Amino acid sequence: MSKVAIIGGGIIGVATAYELAKLGEDVVLFEKNYFGSGSTFRCATGIRAQFTDEANIRLMKHSVERWEKLEGELGFDINFKQTGYLFLATSEEEVEGFKANIALQNKFGVPTRLIDMDEAREIVPILNTEPFLAGAWNPKDGKANPFKTLFAYLFRAKELGVDAREHTEVVGFEREGDTITAVRFRSNGKVESVKVDAVLNAANAWAPLINEMAGLKRDLVPITAYKHQLVKTEPLEPGQAEPLVCPPGWDDAYIIQDGEDGGIICGAGIEHRARSLDDYEPTYDFLRGVLRYATMIAPPLRHAHIVRQWAGFYAKTPDSNPAIGKLLDNFYIAAGFSGHGFMMAPAVAQAVAELISKGHSKVPLDWEWYDPHRFERGELRTSAFQIG
Amino acid sequence: MSDGKVIVCRCNDVTVEEIEALIDKGVTDIEEIKRLLRIGMGPCQGRTCIPIVLGILARKTGRRQEEIPLPRARVPIRPVRVEVIVGGTNE
Numbered sequence: 001m002s003k004v005a006i007i008g009g010g011i012i013g014v015a016t017a018y019e020l021a022k023l024g025e026d027v028v029l030f031e032k033n034y035f036g037s038g039s040t041f042r043c044a045t046g047i048r049a050q051f052t053d054e055a056n057i058r059l060m061k062h063s064v065e066r067w068e069k070l071e072g073e074l075g076f077d078i079n080f081k082q083t084g085y086l087f088l089a090t091s092e093e094e095v096e097g098f099k100a101n102i103a104l105q106n107k108f109g110v111p112t113r114l115i116d117m118d119e120a121r122e123i124v125p126i127l128n129t130e131p132f133l134a135g136a137w138n139p140k141d142g143k144a145n146p147f148k149t150l151f152a153y154l155f156r157a158k159e160l161g162v163d164a165r166e167h168t169e170v171v172g173f174e175r176e177g178d179t180i181t182a183v184r185f186r187s188n189g190k191v192e193s194v195k196v197d198a199v200l201n202a203a204n205a206w207a208p209l210i211n212e213m214a215g216l217k218r219d220l221v222p223i224t225a226y227k228h229q230l231v232k233t234e235p236l237e238p239g240q241a242e243p244l245v246c247p248p249g250w251d252d253a254y255i256i257q258d259g260e261d262g263g264i265i266c267g268a269g270i271e272h273r274a275r276s277l278d279d280y281e282p283t284y285d286f287l288r289g290v291l292r293y294a295t296m297i298a299p300p301l302r303h304a305h306i307v308r309q310w311a312g313f314y315a316k317t318p319d320s321n322p323a324i325g326k327l328l329d330n331f332y333i334a335a336g337f338s339g340h341g342f343m344m345a346p347a348v349a350q351a352v353a354e355l356i357s358k359g360h361s362k363v364p365l366d367w368e369w370y371d372p373h374r375f376e377r378g379e380l381r382t383s384a385f386q387i388g
Numbered sequence: 389m390s391d392g393k394v395i396v397c398r399c400n401d402v403t404v405e406e407i408e409a410l411i412d413k414g415v416t417d418i419e420e421i422k423r424l425l426r427i428g429m430g431p432c433q434g435r436t437c438i439p440i441v442l443g444i445l446a447r448k449t450g451r452r453q454e455e456i457p458l459p460r461a462r463v464p465i466r467p468v469r470v471e472v473i474v475g476g477t478n479e
Contacts, residue, residue, distance in 0.1 A: 034417040041423055147423035155413070166417065234431055234467060261400075261426065282463050291474045302474060305467035307431055 001026050002197035004356060005183045007170050007210050009033075010040040011146065011345040012334050013202035014153045014164070018074075019353030021160035028194060029162055030185055032169035036150045038204055040342055042312025044230055044267050044388060046244045046256060047343040048085045048141040049110045052101050052385040055369035056321070056340075057108045062364050063347035064140055070346060076152035078144050081259050084243035085141035086115075086123060088132040088297075094249055098136040105138070112138040126240045126298040132247065143244070143259050146342055153349075173199070173214050178329040180214060198330040198356050205277060205315035207323075207335035214331055221323045221372050223336040225274040225313040228267070228388060229286045231294075233304040235262040245297060252387035253293030255301070264301065266294040267388035274313055282309040314339040320384040323372035324348060324365065325355075332356055333372050339386055396444075397437040399430020407441060411448045418445060422459050431467055434459065 002025050006013045009031025017029045031037070047067055049060035071078050089095045098114060105112045115137045117129035123137070158164055171191060174182035184193045201210045205225040212218045238257065241264055246254035253268035268290040272283065287309055295302045317323060320338040327333050334352050337344060347363055354361035369381055393403040402425045410421055418441065421427060427441055428434025438458065446453040 034419050036423070037419065041419075147420075151415070151420075151424060158414075233470070261429075280460075288473055291470050295470060295474055302471040303469070305431075305469050306464060306473070307433070307467045308429070308462045309464070310462055 002357070003028070003195065004198045004200065005030065005194065005196045006200045006202055008038070008202035008204060008206070008335075009035040009164065009166055010038045010202065010204060011036070011150050011153070011342050012204070012337070012348060013200070014150055014157060015345045015349030016200060016202060016334065016352050017162045017164065018153045018157040018160065019349045020357060021157055021162050023353055023357040025357055027157070027162045029157070029164040030168050030170050030183070031166040034166050035154060035164075036147065038206070039312050039315060039337075040146050040150055042230075042310060043146050043342045044256060044265050045143040045146055045258065045342070046085065046141075047143055048138065048244070050085050050087065050101070050105060050112055050136065050138050050141060050385075052104065053382050054104070054108065055366040055381070056384050057105055057110060058364045058366070059344060059347050061108055061110055063344055064142075066346035066350065067142070067144065070149070070152075074152040074156050076148065076155065078149040078152050079259050080142060080144040081242075082140055082142040083259070084123065084137060084139040086120060086243045086245045087136040088120070088245065088247040089134050089136075090131055090247055090249040092133065095134045098134065102136055110138060111140060112136055123243060124241050124245055124298070126300050127245065128297060128299050131296070141244070143256060145260055170210065170213070175215055180328065180331050198332065200352065200356065201327075201331070201333040201335060204335045204337060204341060205313045207315070207333060211327065211333070214328065216327060220327070220376055221317070221333060221336060222375055223315050223317055223323070225277060226316055227272045227274045227279055227311050228314050228339065229270070229282055229290070229309060229311045231266045231287060231290050231306055232258065232308045233264045233266075233301065234307050236264060236304060238262045240264070241298060246387050247297065248387065250293050250296070251289070253290060253297065254388055255294050255297055263307065264294070264304065266290045268293055269386075269388055271314065280311045282311055314386070318375065319380040319382070320386050321381050322348070322370055324352065324370040325367055325372045327372055338384060339388065340384065396440045397425070397427045397430065399432050400426040402427050402437070404444065407444050408448065411445065416445065416449055418442065418456060418459050421445070428459060433462065433465070
């Protein structure tokens, strides 16, 4: 049994803690704020395999298969629903692009298909079909409750012996050569230290700071926090817009009905570089911009009330693909998810836990694609398809 | 009406018992309690329930109520109709 420290109590850190404990490892998990406080609890709840490259499609295909069984495995309600993702084309060129993406997704077993606007209207009763030519529809995509999912993993992890500490900040490491030997952390104002056999940096937007503490260059894995925002309406009757509905051509604006209370979550790719790692201030330009798009997608929304606007970070790498792998002999990273951490977590956590515990994994994760050293080599992947 | 249970959050029908059970499971950060039980996430935005939750949390964890930070407030303070933001007519 090895002692593994995980830094970051978001969905990636918590799910990996659970997977490592399941493999018999002794895990200590550090979160400097409250669990989920970084990006997980601010996300838009969506889960999709509709990506546009082989690595992300295959990873998400596997992740969705794990999502399908997660509630039973963890023994808690996580409100996972396969209500689909519907992308909408606004031009003939875009329709051709959709066809190419669908062919690639189908090749790897993702059942996306091109649909006409009559069918789209049946799936999304409040949809304004007039501006759109066709839709890319995958009924296996979906959504889950990020709060319940994180705590489902956390409660099970604790039952398996994980020592999960929130409001506990990692402040440094002890390192011999390329091996981290101990983690120093501050709890209730006092600095303590714990000997470790391995460390996982799962701090996402904060990951460069942790890399720097480990004696690496801060930009070895260049992750930049971009502020993304969401707006939510009052609860509406379920069934109005259950899938995530997104015309990528309109600043990839989208709507998705919250599986919990029926409120409609509205997002758009109106992003701002975060001024600091506590820059969660909502902005009026976003509120106005996102609601213009939302009412163009679904005109009846103009009569609904907005109850909430909030911000969170897309922890973006230069190619919007996460950095997953080994940085030093026993120092690993899974960060820079660029808005896709929640949906990828079941697959990535399993893969990273197996890597740390056994040195290899049976998860279809393309380690070369997500190699955290690709940036220093000046290699970039094609950008992961990102919305909102 | 619930069978003799005390409702704390009237927007989402959350009871004292549910809050206490969660605290007993080790969930003691008000930001986490808010999200798991959806307290303060309804149209009232927590004006009714948050002070009561703080009181329960203080009692159960042996802290003074003033020591417990309030959850971060979300805009808008009161619900706003979408057409007030985007304008009244279709463009």
